[in-house]
Amino acid sequence: MSRLETNLIHTGKEFNTTKSVVTPIYQTSTYLADGDLAAYIHAATEPKHPEFYHRHGNPTNSQVAAILAKLEKTEDALVLATGMAAISTAILAIVKSGDHIVVQNAHYSGSTLFFNDFLADYGITITRVDQCNNQAFLNAIQENTKLLYIETPSNPNLNITDLAFIGQLGKDKGITTMVDNTFASPINQTPKDFGIDIVIHSATKYLGGHSDLTAGAVCGTKEYINKVWRRSLVLGASLSPFDSWLLLRGLKTLALRVDQINKNALALAQYLNSHKAIKKVIYVGLPNHAQYELAKSQMKGFTGMLCIEVAGNNEEEEFKNAQTILGNLRIFVNAASLGGVESLVVHPASMWGSHHSKEQKETSGITRGMLRISVGIEHIDDIIADWEQAISKL
Numbered sequence: 135m136s137r138l139e140t141n142l143i144h145t146g147k148e149f150n151t152t153k154s155v156v157t158p159i160y161q162t163s164t165y166l167a168d169g170d171l172a173a174y175i176h177a178a179t180e181p182k183h184p185e186f187y188h189r190h191g192n193p194t195n196s197q198v199a200a201i202l203a204k205l206e207k208t209e210d211a212l213v214l215a216t217g218m219a220a221i222s223t224a225i226l227a228i229v230k231s232g233d234h235i236v237v238q239n240a241h242y243s244g245s246t247l248f249f250n251d252f253l254a255d256y257g258i259t260i261t262r263v264d265q266c267n268n269q270a271f272l273n274a275i276q277e278n279t280k281l282l283y284i285e286t287p288s289n290p291n292l293n294i295t296d297l298a299f300i301g302q303l304g305k306d307k308g309i310t311t312m313v314d315n316t317f318a319s320p321i322n323q324t325p326k327d328f329g330i331d332i333v334i335h336s337a338t339k340y341l342g343g344h345s346d347l348t349a350g351a352v353c354g355t356k357e358y359i360n361k362v363w364r365r366s367l368v369l370g371a372s373l374s375p376f377d378s379w380l381l382l383r384g385l386k387t388l389a390l391r392v393d394q395i396n397k398n399a400l401a402l403a404q405y406l407n408s409h410k411a412i413k414k415v416i417y418v419g420l421p422n423h424a425q426y427e428l429a430k431s432q433m434k435g436f437t438g439m440l441c442i443e444v445a446g447n448n449e450e451e452e453f454k455n456a457q458t459i460l461g462n463l464r465i466f467v468n469a470a471s472l473g474g475v476e477s478l479v480v481h482p483a484s485m486w487g488s489h490h491s492k493e494q495k496e497t498s499g500i501t502r503g504m505l506r507i508s509v510g511i512e513h514i515d516d517i518i519a520d521w522e523q524a525i526s527k528l
């Protein structure tokens with residue numbers, strides 16, 4: 135069996151039926167029936183058939199899905215237009231009116247919006263729990279609980295959920311488990327190894343890796359992915375041929391990129407951790423992270439994501455200092471998103487002010503002096519020099 139780096143380049147090649155070494159962009163909405171009626175009926179009805187009509191499938195989408203299923207050690211996978219398309223379609227393939235989902239206090243903001251503003255309107259109830267407290271998940275389970283939905287490390291506070299505990303809890307109670315694995319990437323974390331049923335990705339982030347596309351993925355059993363596919367036919371968020379091709383290209387270097395990003399982020403975290411202008415560094419790869427041992431037990435690398443709290447004499451000054459640093463960084467660009475080759479930084483409290491209530495901001499750990507950093511693959515000396523000069527402006 136070939137290794138991960140090889141799979142990233144060669145898995146799913148059979149979906150390219152041309153002589154082109156590189157899978158072409160199938161920029162078409164529809165495919166020829168070609169006179170064979172039986173074959174055409176098969177193409178129209180078989181889940182994810184790559185050559186019938188784009189909403190059903192596309193050869194590049196099939197190839198990307200094959201790679202992702204391999205990476206996440208699941209039977210099958212489906213790619214969609216965005217991470218949110220993956221999350222919403224995957225969840226709507228499991229729950230119906232009257233069902234209940236256990237989720238975390240801290241999630242990607244779009245997921246929180248989906249739970250609060252969307253699912254409630256369709257009679258699906260939610261209980262939010264502290265992801266660091268295993269017992270809280272157990273206590274939140276009701277008779278109608280159909281899904282345990284987790285995210286680890288979570289956005290933006292980088293808390294860790296105990297994958298093995300959740301995987302076992304789901305099995306004991308007969309409840310499906312689903313994890314958003316975007317922050318870790320499959321290079322750093324394989325939830326299937328810990329008994330989690332379904333893995334979700336915003337492929338916009340590490341998987342694509344170049345901040346030039348949006349995409350999402352759902353990985354699970356063949357039977358479940360067929361269900362998600364049927365939902366996707368009517369919800370309609372198909373991944374475009376060009377974005378799929380960019381994703382396929384990005385995936386080839388995933389292992390190299392994530393490896394370098396892991397190294398850069400650890401070095402930056404160590405530098406900032408020792409700087410007196412920084413009150414706190416939250417990085418799962420630092421031994422001072424409250425869940426470092428748990429992180430080490432379930433992650434192979436610690437990602438490019440870190441959060442810092444800038445020091446100040448009071449909250450207002452911390453806010454002001456964070457803004458000064460943000461305004462003076464040159465290599466780190468102030469932009470939403472993460473996981474690309476270029477380093478990004480955001481101020482979560484201002485970015486998510488509209489999505490979260492004050493209480494939610496507190497439980498998700500967002501403070502006014504906090505900056506969230508996505509480290510890229512620039513040279514580490516330049517990365518540290520950029521922070522040094524920005525902090526010197528305080």
Ligand SMILES: *Cc1c(COP(=O)(O)O)cnc(C)c1O
Nearest residue numbers: 216217218242316336338348349
């Ligand atoms: C970005 C992100 C999403 C949403 O993905 P889109 O591609 O923007 O729809 C979901 N989960 C996490 C953890 C993310 O970072």
